[in-house]
Amino acid sequence: MKISAEKLQEIIESHGRWLRNEEGGERANLRSADLSSADLSSANLSGADLRSADLSSADLSGADLYCADLRSADLSSADLSGANLSGADLRSADLYCANLSGADLRSADLSSADLSSADLDKTYYQVVRVGSRRGITTYCVDNDNVLCGCWNGFKGGTLDEFKTRVESVYGREGNNPNEQYYDEYMAAITFFAAMKEMK
Known part of the structure; x- marks a missing residue:
């Protein structure tokens, strides 16, 4: 079931409170969520659980995905330009045709990830x-x-x-x-x- 833009915004805001150790905050659990074509540009999802999520064709440009769990996530054709993926777990992720230009991949785990046709400027x-x-x-x-x-x-x-x-x-x-x-x-x-x- 696809998550609505409104619900997704609520989850991101709650995750932000969790990151700041504020009351009512909760770590974003988007495991196996359908986020295909979602607008997540500049979203702060550092440390979020995005295992097996469908993020195909999603706009994640400039997003903060520091240490996010993206194992087996579908990121095919996603825009990850300028995203912070340092320390992210991308094992077995599908990054086919993804735009990774300018993305920070320091210490990211790309074991068994599909990077075919991905745009890597480095x-x-x-x-x-x-x-x-x-x-x-x-x-x-x-x-x-x-x-x-x-x-x-x-x-x-x-x-x-x-x-x-x-x-x-x-x-x-x-x-x-x-x-x-x-x-x-x-x-x-x-x-x-x-x-x-x-x-």
């Missing part, structure tokens, strides 16, 4: 479940920027800077030597470097 590569955090390491080829957890205040750094960081922390002479983590990160760096050369 090229990203990710390696998952590596290092001490067993987390995601993301590399933006265009900016030569590696994002890995809270390293460098969540801003990341160049591939060379990341390699130096890995060697200083996990290498034999590092602060916390660990051969497994060192090998995993170095393998990721080798992969990123190869992708950079192919660009």
Whole structure:
């Protein structure tokens, strides 16, 4: 059943109160909701539950979807230009023909997501479940920027800077030597470097 624009606005307003820890606020639960072609431009849905939601052709331009749960969501042909998707869970999401130009995808989990024909103005590569955090390491080829957890205040750094960081922390002479983590990160760096050369 499709959610009306009025009901959707109520949910977004209640979610806003929840984000601000105000009375009467409630986290947006839009799991499996039919939001196809909905106007969610500039909406603040950070941390919202949008698992398996139908957001096909929805306008999510400039929306704040920080750490939102979008697992298996249908985002085909959606406008996500300029959206904040940092930390979002997009595993198995359908992003076919989605507009992701200018979207912030830092630390987003795109495992098994369908990005075919998606408009990405930058090229990203990710390696998952590596290092001490067993987390995601993301590399933006265009900016030569590696994002890995809270390293460098969540801003990341160049591939060379990341390699130096890995060697200083996990290498034999590092602060916390660990051969497994060192090998995993170095393998990721080798992969990123190869992708950079192919660009």
